[in-house]
Amino acid sequence: MTIRHCILSTLLIVLSISTVFGADWPQWRGPERDGVSKETGLLGQWPESGPKLAWKATGFGAGYSGVAISGDRIYTMGDEGADCYAMACKLSDGQRIWRTKVGKAGAPGWGGFTGPRATPTVDGEMVYVIGQYGELVCLKAADGTQVWSKHLVSDFGGKLPEWGYSESVLVDGDKVLCTPGGSKGAIIALNKTTGQTLWQTKDFQDAAHYSSLVLCEIGGVRQYVQLTAASVVGVGVDGKVLWRADRKGRTAVIPTPIVKGNKVYVTSGYGVGSNLFEIQNTDGAFTAKEVYANKSIANQHGGAVLVGDYVYGYCDAKGWVCQQFDTGDIKWSEKGKAGKGSLTYADGRLYLRCENDGIVALIETTPDGYKETGRFVQPGFGKPQTWPHPVISGKKLYLRDQDQLLCYDISK
8 A cells, every 4th residue: 555545544433423423522511521512413493303313322420510522432430339330332323432430429508419410521531520529630531540630629728619629620731720729829720640739729729619711822821711719810821910809709619611712701690680791901010901791691500602793692681681791782582482592602502491391492593583493302301400500512413411412313
């Protein structure tokens, strides 16, 4: 075989793998942690019964962990018996490949919400997970073997949030980062291979809530943005605080921040609402100026998604909302057609997942109004609420709901 034939054969193999597996969704809220999928060629209108169910699998245990997808595998977490587990299953049918104990099972806080809350983060040959009681564990993606483990409370001085740790690990280069919270330093960075501590933010000591860190570049400087019940903060890659803005939340501050250019958008529920901050870098000195603070989107935990110039999400008082990013103005709101829930964007549509009644709705991404182009009721929904966010990868829609995982074919 000639060199040219070898190259062509290799390219064909790569293309075939890409076609079969599609774009990975290797962490919480997707590749960029923004709830946006780059998939195209998806159904713009669903049939009356909804898209085709490709497969259904069970055996995932109790909990609210989402799914991460890398290559031909799906990763998630769940409680079974006295233990909390991380697990991998086949992308083709959801059948389990391995399962590894992470820590203890249970329901931190009142309400009886049993199970892990975090989504695994897949980085090459490793998977990183956080249990609801603060176990931080690195596993081999191939077989689930533990590489190293730490504890956010005993090792880093963190204090367990009321409803347990919910953050999903962030990987940046050779570092893994998360937020134990507390007086020893709210945010930590560890060597992703060994678990060795690289730094802890001694100049930032907020208590941990439930949001996950995002990686971004603002003012030409790479940094990590986090939201707590007291602050919005930007931390440099060396662990030094670059900027911080007071921003008081209530009860549970959960949604992940959204960063666009030098602007940082945050929202939380319980009547607090949304804020936009403009971050300026003047000769290495950062400042944070609040652009607006309003109640346009007071989002409890379903998250918000930025598409173009508009933010979409569920507001506790108004229902589903389209909000102008730069001004905070509401373009439309709709409370009667779909209940409270989470959302993900792909190919010109938003996928809404309602937490109480099993409804999954497809709507156009437009500031002109709520325009639904399909809905169905997922099988097996019920209490406790359906909180994992929808995941889109490889022209498939994945819905985790406690012990079951549903995979729908949404290709044209």
